[in-house]
Amino acid sequence: MSTITGRAASTRRPFNFGRWFRTTGWRHVVGVIVVIFSLFPIVFVVSSSLNPNGTLTGSNALFSKIGLDSYIRIISDPQVPFTTWFANTLIIAGITAVCTVFLGALAAYSFSRMRFTGRRMGLITIVVVQMFPQLLAVVAIFLLMSAIGDLFPAIGLNTHVGLIMVYLGGALGVNTYLMYGFFNTIPASIDEAAKIDGAGHARIFFTIILRLVAPILAVVALLSFISSVNEFVIASVLLVDTEQQTLAVGLTKLVSNPRYADWSAFSAGAVMAALPVMALFLFLQKYIVGGLTAGSVK
Amino acid sequence: MSTITDDEVATEPERKPTKRQREAARIADAASGGIKVILGKILLLAIVDALALYAIFVLFLNDQWLVLGLVAVVTGIVNWIYFSRRKLPAKYLTPGVIFLVVFQVFVLLYTGYIAFTNYGTGHNGTKEQAVSALMSAALERVPDSPTYGVTVVEQPGTGTLGLLVTDPEGDVQVGMNDAPLAPVNGADMEGGKAVAADGWTSLSFQQVLGRTDEITSLAVPYSDDPNDGAIRTPDGTSGYLYVSTLEYDEAAATITDVATGTVYSDIGTGAFTSEDGEELMPGWQITVGADNFVRAVTDERLGGPLLYVTLWTFAFALISVATTFFLGLFLAIVFNDMRMRGRKIYRVLMILPYAIPSFLSALVWAGMMNESFGFINEVLLGGASVPWLTDPTLAKVSVLIVNLWLGFPYMFLVCTGALQSIPDELQEAATVDGAKPWAVFRLIKLPLLLVTVAPLLIASFAFNFNNFNVIYMLTDGGPRDTDAPIPVGFTDILISMVYKVAFTGQTRDYGLASAYSIIIFIVVAVISIIAFRKTKALEELN
Numbered sequence: 001m002s003t004i005t006g007r008a009a010s011t012r013r014p015f016n017f018g019r020w021f022r023t024t025g026w027r028h029v030v031g032v033i034v035v036i037f038s039l040f041p042i043v044f045v046v047s048s049s050l051n052p053n054g055t056l057t058g059s060n061a062l063f064s065k066i067g068l069d070s071y072i073r074i075i076s077d078p079q080v081p082f083t084t085w086f087a088n089t090l091i092i093a094g095i096t097a098v099c100t101v102f103l104g105a106l107a108a109y110s111f112s113r114m115r116f117t118g119r120r121m122g123l124i125t126i127v128v129v130q131m132f133p134q135l136l137a138v139v140a141i142f143l144l145m146s147a148i149g150d151l152f153p154a155i156g157l158n159t160h161v162g163l164i165m166v167y168l169g170g171a172l173g174v175n176t177y178l179m180y181g182f183f184n185t186i187p188a189s190i191d192e193a194a195k196i197d198g199a200g201h202a203r204i205f206f207t208i209i210l211r212l213v214a215p216i217l218a219v220v221a222l223l224s225f226i227s228s229v230n231e232f233v234i235a236s237v238l239l240v241d242t243e244q245q246t247l248a249v250g251l252t253k254l255v256s257n258p259r260y261a262d263w264s265a266f267s268a269g270a271v272m273a274a275l276p277v278m279a280l281f282l283f284l285q286k287y288i289v290g291g292l293t294a295g296s297v298k
Numbered sequence: 299m300s301t302i303t304d305d306e307v308a309t310e311p312e313r314k315p316t317k318r319q320r321e322a323a324r325i326a327d328a329a330s331g332g333i334k335v336i337l338g339k340i341l342l343l344a345i346v347d348a349l350a351l352y353a354i355f356v357l358f359l360n361d362q363w364l365v366l367g368l369v370a371v372v373t374g375i376v377n378w379i380y381f382s383r384r385k386l387p388a389k390y391l392t393p394g395v396i397f398l399v400v401f402q403v404f405v406l407l408y409t410g411y412i413a414f415t416n417y418g419t420g421h422n423g424t425k426e427q428a429v430s431a432l433m434s435a436a437l438e439r440v441p442d443s444p445t446y447g448v449t450v451v452e453q454p455g456t457g458t459l460g461l462l463v464t465d466p467e468g469d470v471q472v473g474m475n476d477a478p479l480a481p482v483n484g485a486d487m488e489g490g491k492a493v494a495a496d497g498w499t500s501l502s503f504q505q506v507l508g509r510t511d512e513i514t515s516l517a518v519p520y521s522d523d524p525n526d527g528a529i530r531t532p533d534g535t536s537g538y539l540y541v542s543t544l545e546y547d548e549a550a551a552t553i554t555d556v557a558t559g560t561v562y563s564d565i566g567t568g569a570f571t572s573e574d575g576e577e578l579m580p581g582w583q584i585t586v587g588a589d590n591f592v593r594a595v596t597d598e599r600l601g602g603p604l605l606y607v608t609l610w611t612f613a614f615a616l617i618s619v620a621t622t623f624f625l626g627l628f629l630a631i632v633f634n635d636m637r638m639r640g641r642k643i644y645r646v647l648m649i650l651p652y653a654i655p656s657f658l659s660a661l662v663w664a665g666m667m668n669e670s671f672g673f674i675n676e677v678l679l680g681g682a683s684v685p686w687l688t689d690p691t692l693a694k695v696s697v698l699i700v701n702l703w704l705g706f707p708y709m710f711l712v713c714t715g716a717l718q719s720i721p722d723e724l725q726e727a728a729t730v731d732g733a734k735p736w737a738v739f740r741l742i743k744l745p746l747l748l749v750t751v752a753p754l755l756i757a758s759f760a761f762n763f764n765n766f767n768v769i770y771m772l773t774d775g776g777p778r779d780t781d782a783p784i785p786v787g788f789t790d791i792l793i794s795m796v797y798k799v800a801f802t803g804q805t806r807d808y809g810l811a812s813a814y815s816i817i818i819f820i821v822v823a824v825i826s827i828i829a830f831r832k833t834k835a836l837e838e839l840n
Contacts, residue, residue, distance in 0.1 A: 024638045031644040034629060037703065038648050044673055045662045056671040103394035110390035122391070129402050132822070133764050135793060136815040139800045139808045140408035141401070143417075151356055169401025172394040174757075201386060202335060229655050233766055233797055248657045252771060255661055263665060270658045281653035282646065289711050 049267035056263040070264035071272070082269055084243055085250040090276070092160055092235075092246060093228035096167045100224040101217050103171040104179055109205050111176070112183035113191060123180070130173035134166065135233040141166055142237045158240045166238065167228055175220045182216035183209070215287045222284050229277060247273050343380055347373060372396070406819075413812035416568045416586045419805040420579045425564075428582040429546055432553065432570070433524045437517055437540040446529060447491030448537035450506055450513055451498035459509070461518045462500070463529055463537060464492045472498065473518040479529065506534040544578075553578060590813035603782045603795070604814075608821075610694070611791040615762040618701045619755055625702065626709025627747075631739075634717050652707035660771035663700045667772075687773050690788040697789050701768050705758075716750045717743070756829045763822060764793045784810075792818045 017025075048059030052069035074082045110116075111123055134141065142157075145166070149156020156162055186209065194204045210217070229248065236249045251269055255261040281288070350373040357366040379388045415421075423431075447464035451472065460474035462485065470492040473479035485492035494500045506513060517528040520539065527541030545554045551564040562570035562578050569581025594600055629648070633641050651659060666673040667686035675682050686696045720743055728738045769775055775790035775798065785803045786795050792814065800811035 024635060027632050027635060027638050028640075030629070030632050031640075031648075035644060035647045038651050038707070041659060041662050041666060041703070042650060042654070044666060056665055056668060057676070059665075060671075060673050060676045062677075103397070106390040107394045110387040114387045114390075116387045119387070126398070128823075128826075129398065129406075132402070132406050132819050133793075134402065134405070135764065135766060136796065136818060137402075137405040137409045138797065139412060139811050139815070140405040142800075143412070143808070144405060144408065151360055151362065152353070165397065166401050168397040169405075172398050176394075200335075205390075226655065230657050230767060232657055232770065237801060248655070252657065252661065255665070266661070270662060274654045274658055277655055278650070278653045285646075285649075289715060 045267045045270055048264050049271045051264045051267075054264040056261070059263050059267070070262075070268040073262070074265040074269045077265070080250070080254060080265070081243055082250070085245055085247045086273065088160065088244065089229055089246040089248070089273070092164055092167075093225045096164050096228045097221045097225040099164070099168055100171040100175060101221045103168065104173075104175040104220060105210065105213070105217060106205075107172050107176045108179035108183050109209060111180050113188065123177075126172050127174070127177055130170070134170055138233050138237055141234060145238055157238060158244055160239075160244065163235060163238050166234055167231070175224065179213065179216050179220060182213055186212050218284050218287045222280055222288065225280070226277060229273075339380060343377060346376060409812045409815050412808055413590055413816050414585055414587060415583055415809050416581075416589075417583050417808040417812075418810070419807070421568050421581050421583050421809075423580070423582055425582040428569075428580050429553070430524070431580050432578055433542045433544055433546060436542045436544045437528060437530065438543050439530075440527065440539045440541050443539040446537040446539070448529070448531045448535060449491070449493050450501045450509075450516075450531070450534050451495065452501060454497075454499050459501075459512055459516060460498065461516060461529060461531065461537060462492050462495055462498065463518070464490070470495070473529075475516060475518065478519040478521050501534075510534075586809065590809045591817070594810060594813050594817065599781070599783050600810075603779060603784065603786045606788075607786060607790050607792055607795050610789070611763060614694075614697065614701075614791055615759050615765075617698055618705060618762045618765070619758050621698065621702045622705035622709045622758070623713075623751075623755060625706040626711075627713045629706070629710045630713035630717050634714065648710060649707040651703055652711075656704050657767050657771050659704060660700060660768050663696075663703070664772050667696055667700075688777050690777055693773050693777060693789045697768060697772055700772055701762070701765070704768065705762075708758075712751055712754055713747065716747050719750070720746050756826070759829075760822065760826065763791070764818075765791070766793050766797065769794045770797070792821075 043062065044059070047062040048054055049070055050063065050066045050068070051059055052065055052067035054065075054070070074080060107126075111119060145162050146157045148162070149158070153159075154161065155165065190208060190212070191204055194208055199208070229246075231246075232248045232252065235246050236252075239245045239249060242250070247269075251266065251273065254269075255263070255266045350369055353369050354366055357363075357369065376392060379385045379392055444466045446466070449462040451460050451462045452458070453460060453474070458474055460472055460477070462470065462472045462482070463479060464470050464487075468490065470482045470485045471479040472482045472495055482492070482495045484496065486494040501509070513534050514530075514532060517530050517540065519528045520526040524542065525545055527539055529537045530540045531537040543555060546552075547554065553562045553570045554560070555562070560572050560576075562572050562576075564570060567577075567581075568584040568586070569577040569579065571577050594604055633644060664687065667675075669675060669683055669685050669688055672686070674686065675684055685692055687693050724742055724746075725738055728742055733741070769789055769791055773787070773789045775787035775794050777789075778785065778787045784795070784807075785798045790798070796811045796814045796818070799807050799814065
């Protein structure tokens with residue numbers, strides 16, 4: 001629509017570069033500069049990942065060599081359990097995202113649809129408690145998990161279940177608040193109609209409400225997934241064995257000294273690690289934009 | 299629209315339902331939930347109860363009565379909630395609240411408790427553990443010790459090593475690290491030395507060679523009294539008596555160094571301390587009151603770093619929010635022009651930094667900013683050696699640049715959304731009234747925009763205040779401040795300082811780290827309360 005009017009305007013009058021530049025041309029200049037700024041680290045890492053055997057210095061000549069050797073190297077290196085890290089990350093972040101959405105949606109539903117004593121207090125408490133980020137309590141979490149591990153090794157220190165449980169401590173919080181706002185926009189008359197038709201609260205929640213709020217569920221799931229993939233502090237403290245670690249912990253240790261590290265192999269790992277997150281992000285992009293602004297734009 | 303529904307929901311249940319209404323609701327509820335739902339509920343509760351029973355059993359075996367009681371009570375409450383016909387909100391809130399209470403509220407309180415202890419390296423056990431560790435660490439060979447004939451034996455089943463000892467008089471005894479020497483009857487003798495005993499497997503010469511490290515670290519107590527010393531063997535064939543150079547007097551709670559005569563006494567600081575202040579390590583864990591807080595603030599060598607780290611944390615968070623917001627806003631305005639072509643492509647390319655996990659981007663930037671090998675110095679600046687990450691000031695600038703790169707796409711998205719929600723009529727009306735574009739923006743659009751994005755700016759500030767990843771992955775807090783007694787650097791923010799005090803370096807000081815955590819929490823809480831008051835964000839909750 002917009003492009004059509006633009007074209008119509010330009011065909012009517014002879015093309016005038018000066019006027020074009022003053023209205024939209026300079027915007028392209030800004031756009032190109034920003035795109036270069038955004039892309040150049042990405043181009044750099046893709047280029048060095050394709051460099052068959054590059055160090056950091058060797059990676060500076062962009063796209064001088066092309067080959068998939070470094071990808072094979074990082075996947076098959078027995079010292080670097082990259083595929084295990086990858087699987088650990090996807091499992092931990094995936095389960096955390098699903099559970100966070102579920103727990104958060106349950107809470108948001110009750111806050112949005114039911115009226116009970118302590119409801120307002122509960123909402124405020126959830127927002128306020130979250131001001132204390134979990135990573136500040138990392139010492140206490142470490143000591144708690146090692147105490148649990150002494151009695152129940154399956155869910156204590158150095159286990160994925162333990163880490164996921166710690167992450168789920170943050171399931172109620174900003175996410176619930178975001179979902180609560182969205183739930184409120186679904187008219188309550190829908191619930192009532194279903195109630196008259198004989199549906200119980202559980203059926204209303206699972207079969208009607210959850211479908212209607214799918215966009216915000218997708219946003220919260222993605223945000224939770226990305227934050228678990230990114231989480232370093234708690235994962236590095238709780239996951240002791242190399243085999244148990246996540247990408248954030250493993251890859252960081254791998255290039256703790258970029259000068260001597262196998263930079264190409266790291267780059268290959270980084271590209272592979274970024275791809276699923278990026279794909280999800282671009283796929284859900286329009287929901288995310290809506291979700292981010294949902295909290296602010298009333 | 300949304301407020302209307304809110305009001306509808308809000309006003310309706312104010313009236314208490316009558317008895318008949320409640321009855322009707324119960325019947326409807328029962329009729330709606332099929333047999334499958336009920337079975338599913340019972341199955342889930344059965345699993346929860348089975349796990350709880352198992353936990354109670356394990357806790358019972360370990361004498362953890364307090365935790366056992368808590369697990370039992372919580373399980374009871376959970377059953378009550380889900381079998382009850384009412385308690386509807388609780389059914390939806392319980393699962394999340396349990397995790398919230400354990401992993402947010404409890405750890406917060408526990409952090410507060412640790413902040414008042416000396417927990418950390420050298421202070422992580424009980425006093426008894428400290429005494430036995432001290433005594434066995436100070437073992438020294440008795441100068442005129444007779445030579446004991448020794449055979450290394452293994453306890454079948456456990457694989458634990460022990461020593462079969464023949465003393466100069468020919469008496470045979472056997473013992474292990476945690477079992478003092480005890481007499482043995484009917485041992486096989488060979489050349490005046492016992493070589494095998496019932497219930498033990500003797501190690502062959504080859505096996506002795508293979509387990510040298512284990513054997514030389516054996517210290518079999520001579521008797522029940524730790525002051526009597528222990529038998530150790532340097533080669534697996536002959537042993538000597540070793541006596542601790544320390545002497546423990548339980549009644550007086552003192553440890554005396556036999557060699558020097560120094561008396562170390564328990565003066566309530568969690569370690570045996572001599573009169574001139576020398577401490578024996580390891581010590582044990584005690585409550586130290588507000589010492590950690592006092593130390594963090596008043597100790598000159600700690601107070602200095604705390605001050606500049608706090609200032610930098612505020613500067614970092616504020617500048618990060620400001621730069622990302624203004625760049626994002628500028629770009630949102632630039633690309634908010636319908637006449638411009640290819641806006642979608644620009645947008646997708648621009649938000650890519652936001653789509654990549656930030657720990658990866660920060661590591662890549664760290665590589666590119668490397669002083670002697672990085673892309674920026676080598677290629678963009680033609681071989682210059684700008685100390686991007688190693689100069690205190692420049693490292694701060696680098697951190698801000700990288701955080702700008704990471705953060706501007708988010709602000710761009712947010713500002714685009716907010717700008718589009720401002721009606722075009724406002725601009726038209728202002729233009730008709732003769733306002734210039736800049737005035738329209740400054741006086742009309744910006745205030746409207748700020749109203750909507752202010753909560754997000756506060757959230758962004760809070761996020762950057764604790765933005766551990768960027769700092770840790772990019773500079774690791776460095777360059778290191780060599781004057782400080784804790785491993786702190788010039789780009790460290792408070793949260794990365796806590797992590798370093800607690801988990802890196804030679805000495806881990808959990809108590810001090812927790813005290814820092816509490817200080818940060820108070821700072822963040824105060825800022826948030828002020829910010830929420832100003833923006834009235836919480837008051838809008840209904």
